[in-house]
Amino acid sequence: MKSTFFLTSILLLLFASQNLRAQERETDFNFDWKFTLLEDTKIPEQIPMTDNTWRDVRLPHDWSVEFSFDEKMEGCTGYLAGGVGVYQKHFKTPSDKNQKSTFILFDGVYNNATFWLNGERLGENPYGYSPVYFDLTSFLKENGEENVLTVHVDHSRYADSRWYTGSGIYRNVKLITVDKLHIPIWGTFVTTPQVTADEATVQVETKVVNSRKGNSKFTLSTDIFDAEGKVVASDIKELKLSAGKETKISQAISVIQPNLWDTETPNMYKAVSKLMVNNKVVDKYTTPFGIRSxxxxxxxxxxxxxxxxxxxxxxxxxxxxxxxxxxxxxxxxxxxxxxxxxxxxxxxxxxxxxxxxxxxxxxxxxxxxxxxxxxxxxxxxxxxxxxxxxxxxxxxxxxxxxxxxxxxxxxxxxxxxxxxxxxxxxxxxxxxxxxxxxxxxxxxxxxxxxxxxxxxxxxxxxxxxxxxxxxxxxxxxxxxxxxxxxxxxxxxxxxxxxxxxxxxxxxxxxxxxxxxxxxxxxxxxxxxxxxxxxxxxxxxxxxxxxxxxxxxxxxxxxxxxxxxxxxxxxxxxxxxxxxxxxxxxxxxxDGDMLDFAGFEKQGWNYFKSIWVNKPQISLGTLPVVDSEFTVDELSGKPVPKSNKSLQWRNSESNMHWNYSDGEMVLVEVCSNLPVVELFLNGVSLGCRSLSECPDRILRWAVPYQAGTLTAKAGFDGARIKAELKSASAPVGIRLTTDKTTLSADGYDVAHVIAQLVDKDGNEVKISNEKLTFSLDGDATILGVDNGSNKSIQDYQSNELLTSQGRGMLLIQSLKQKGSIVINASADGLKSNRIQIEIK
The missing domain is CATH 3.20.20.80 (Glycosidases)
Known part of the structure; x- marks a missing residue:
């Protein structure tokens, strides 16, 4: 086995030295589209359409989310409108169509989409969630003129689903150019039928199509690369395929001591398949995969x-x-x-x-x-x-x-x-x-x-x-x-x-x-x-x-x-x-763990305490009168109104400690530690044990007093804690971001979070303000959100009213480098500034 692998590696190095780079198959086709909405569902008689007054858009694009929420629309699809839209893209023929074949691949268009190239109908795809591709080769211009790709999208049946669907070319589009002898789109199938810690069999099934005019002798080489880019196994086959035919080739490749893919260590490999004619690479197809059973x-x-x-x-x-x-x-x-x-x-x-x-x-x-x-x-x-x-x-x-x-x-x-x-x-x-x-x-x-x-x-x-x-x-x-x-x-x-x-x-x-x-x-x-x-x-x-x-x-x-x-x-x-x-x-x-803006809910804390085998503790509060509990007069402990009260209701629990003086508050602690002690302003309010909590939520009934609420638990000789602090009136806005550097690729995004804070820097969650975000520099504002299910503010804006004292701005890079500075303002409030480098 070792000698075979050695000889195979030498041959592959020779082939690579003769052709250092195979032509890339895929071209990003998301940029520089034209878009317009139409008044009715009738497909225009003249395709392509005159588009010099249309909007410039880049894909992926969803036109429905650009509308305002409207009570006249249907709640099943989020009170947002649908409609009919048309997209067009002008582009040059990528290569000699007598030597190469060109395909267009749409990952998803919602929905009832019809496609044309230069006025010639390519086909349709009614289902908005399935990928589809078309062969453009025979319809491409040969004389240097521009081609025009047209996509008509009919989402006039805007309540055609039980959830929000979106409208338009809302997933990626790729232009794929290949030799007439090539591996087609989705032309490989990699499986791992035998897996042990010592060795795995990687079964690679490769489809090859010969659209050349004559028969073709070729070599199929398949290299398996690990995550570090090292070749760990290979296989080569010499083959012949008649003109106009396709074939399926199977290769069983052994990988020694494989790094298995699982939920804790998601190790990935790549199968790189090359078609070579006369020692020249004519097609290269890369398939990411994992070894697992x-x-x-x-x-x-x-x-x-x-x-x-x-x-x-x-x-x-x-x-x-x-x-x-x-x-x-x-x-x-x-x-x-x-x-x-x-x-x-x-x-x-x-x-x-x-x-x-x-x-x-x-x-x-x-x-x-x-x-x-x-x-x-x-x-x-x-x-x-x-x-x-x-x-x-x-x-x-x-x-x-x-x-x-x-x-x-x-x-x-x-x-x-x-x-x-x-x-x-x-x-x-x-x-x-x-x-x-x-x-x-x-x-x-x-x-x-x-x-x-x-x-x-x-x-x-x-x-x-x-x-x-x-x-x-x-x-x-x-x-x-x-x-x-x-x-x-x-x-x-x-x-x-x-x-x-x-x-x-x-x-x-x-x-x-x-x-x-x-x-x-x-x-x-x-x-x-x-x-x-x-x-x-x-x-x-x-x-x-x-x-x-x-x-x-x-x-x-x-x-x-x-x-x-x-x-x-x-x-x-x-x-x-x-x-x-x-x-x-x-x-x-309402989901259980994250809201519309991706902010954590108490359900996130709850299931983290159940699913993660590490010490966890978190605090939630709500008025007893709004809960499923009453307070026992003798013990002062919360008592469920019924058995159903012991079912977790994450939407009712707040992550703050701000109530009226003396108001009876239900304090809920999520933890996987056996005993938790609760403190208010340093004074112990007693311990609760998981063994007495059938729903794994520890509860206290606490008369509200401003200050600091603290839950503590012991673990391995140490103490972990969670705290909530009473906040006063907001005096400022604290901006944070999940990224301080973005790639200048036109895709990378940063989430900028604005949180109201008081004079001591405590988060203010019971007061809301209208915020205006400003951006200095070259980047795109994708929109704003406060995470609330009942917020019907426009997403496509730089202004919002906060919910729980917070809001989010989403920005996206452009294809140019530089710095951007983000600020937030509100009446009487000061804000820090966020700087993000685009490289």
Whole structure:
């Protein structure tokens, strides 16, 4: 083996010396676009259009988030408008089209997009979440004239989803130029079928296309690079391919003592594939990947690299607050790093595929990803009020209109793009889809008139056989969910057999009876944790776990108390726009851990104390009268009003110590240490023990007195503490930033946080002021946010009213170096200045 590797390395060095740099395949195609909104949905007769008066935009771009929130719009998509827009880009033909082929790759356009080059129709893509590419070669100009790429986007059905979608070319676009002999887009598939600490087999499957006029002899060389850029293994094959044909080549490459990818040490490798003709590199394709093994056991749960692993997950929607759906990489990275800090190790992309860039970050940070494909299938959902469709309206018609024709293509294109990401460990074919298929409620028996207490977490009164009989007795219907699910699972397996197929089931007992659950490798429950044992007893060969869960301790206990159940995905990790039916001015859904601006909530502290095996302690407060507790007259301790009061309600807890003198305040401490002592102005208020707190929250009832509230706990001979200090009136603004240096690439972002402070520097969280941000230098202000769900201020601004005494400015670099200075001002308040270098 060593001699073979040595000879292979020598050959590769010789090839490299003869061709030091292969031509780069990909060109960033995000800059220098023209954009306009149209008045109606009719596609213009003349394509390309005259665009000299249109706006200049750079991609990714979401035009909906540029609008003001409007009560006349629909809460399901965040009270923001949709519409119809057109994008155009002028560019020169990149190379001789007789020698090279040119493709355009769109990572996501929302939605109902149609594409042209020089007036010639390339095609369409109705689904706003699936990537799509087109071959431009035959339509490119040959005489030096400019080409014009036109994209028409029809989001006039602006309430076509149950959450905020955004509008426009909201993900990256790449121009790809390759030799006529080349590896196509998504043309590699890297798997690791055998993994041990000593050795791993890396299986590289490479597709090669020969669009040359004659037959081609070529060499395929594949190098495996580690994270330090060293070649750790290689393989070379000599091949021949006829004109107009394509082939698939498999290479099994051994990596000795591999650095495995997992959630704690997300080690990455790269497979660099080169096609060489006459010792000249004609194409180079780089595939990042990780070496890891996955195993799902129906009785013992999930194993990553042979190690039993709890999936501590959150569900996320795809918007990033003030940037809408066009989320810069730096915004996602900041948010995911915060989730990681709280112990989260998994993301469910609810309820659609996310961007390629998002998965790159998950690879890098060590998140497991359940990649979800569809929220609608054969039958529509009601967007305005959820469940099955209640009324047929133009504005709410969604993906069901296209599923029969486009479902297979959308699913397979997504999987082909994403299947090399080590973070992706499950494919979810759908979310809570049962509502849309008639009879499922009846099958479960949970909605029968004599059943009391509703269906939520209820053990069925019917037997499994009685449910099957009810299902079989249903009237004939056009679409059967089990058949659709089997078809979808088959499509997944046609392009990837290395990951489990799952779905999120809202009526799992009925889905087991119907055969829907039988199409899945892992049956994911949407909440109904009380039904795990019933389902396992009646369907012992199936594997059940959580795919959507409340942010409650009970959901986490369902995992650690049942070996089969390995996952929870909290709904949701971060606040998101939309799904706010008739709740104006509430524009979105309250998440459990981070708000719209990425500020931590008390739920972040709570789950950090549960998920992170390091000493944790944090403080939260709220008036007793606003809580689920009363105060016992004899002991002075808080007493729950009911058992439900012991469920964590993070939205009620404040992170300040400012109340009226003598007001009775409920103090809540989140900690993983056994005993915590509370102090007010240095005076002990007694200890509480985790052993007496069934929800792992330690509570005191404290008459308010201004000063310092301190929680202390001992650990390993030391003391850790958390403090809240009473604040007086604000006198200043404290600016901080997560970055003091940005790359001059036109993408890098900095989050500038403004916090009101009093004369002693204490954070003021109960007083709010209108702030104006100013920027001196060359950078782009992407917008402002205060994190509040009820804030309907324009995002596209440099002014905002703070919430909890704070606000955020998001800036983005341009493609030029220099310094920028950021200031904030408000009546009667002083602010420091932030300087950021752009290099």
């Amino acid at each position: 996955l195993r799902f056991d129906k009785d013992q749960g999930f194993f990553l690299n042979g190690k039993s692993t709890y999936v501590k997950g959150v569900c996320l929607h795809h918007d990033g607050g003030l940037v809408g759906a066009a989320v810069p990489k730096g915004v996602w990275k900041r948010r995911l790093e915060k989730l990681k800090e709280a112990g989260c190790n998994a993301i469910r992309t609810s309820h659609n595929p996310f961007s390629e860039e998002f998965l790159d970050i998950c690879d890098e940070l060590g998140f497991l990803v359940q990649n979800e494909i569809f929220d609608e299938m054969d039958n529509p959902k009601d967007k305005q009020h959820n469940l099955n469709e209640q009324s047929v309206q133009y504005i709410t018609r969604g993906y069901t209109e296209h599923f029969q024709k486009w479902g297979e293509s959308d699913l397979k294109r997504t999987i082909l793009r994403d299947r090399n990401h080590p973070s992706v460990f499950q494919w979810s074919i759908g979310n809570e889809i049962e509502w849309t298929y008639p009879g499922y409620k009846h099958v479960s028996g949970l909605w029968d008139p004599e059943v009391k207490g509703g269906y939520w977490n209820k053990i069925p009164d019917l037997t499994a056989d009685e449910m099957k009989a009810r299902y079989n007795a249903l009237p004939d219907r056009k679409y059967k969910l089990a058949e659709t699910a089997q078809r979808l699972a088959k499509w997944v397996k046609e392009v990837d057999t290395t990951r489990a197929v799952t779905a999120n089931l809202i009526i799992p007992v009925a889905s087991c009876a119907s055969g829907y659950a039988g199409a899945l490798d892992v049956v994911g429950f949407s909440y109904q944790i009380a039904q795990y044992d019933w389902c396992k007893k009646n369907y012992p060969d199936m594997m059940f776990t959580g795919n959507e869960n409340s942010g409650l301790l009970s959901e986490w206990l369902s995992i650690i108390e049942n070996p089969m159940v390995f996952s929870m995905y909290m709904w949701t990790g971060i606040d998101y726009l939309g799904e706010s039916q008739d709740k104006w001015p509430q524009k979105g859904w």
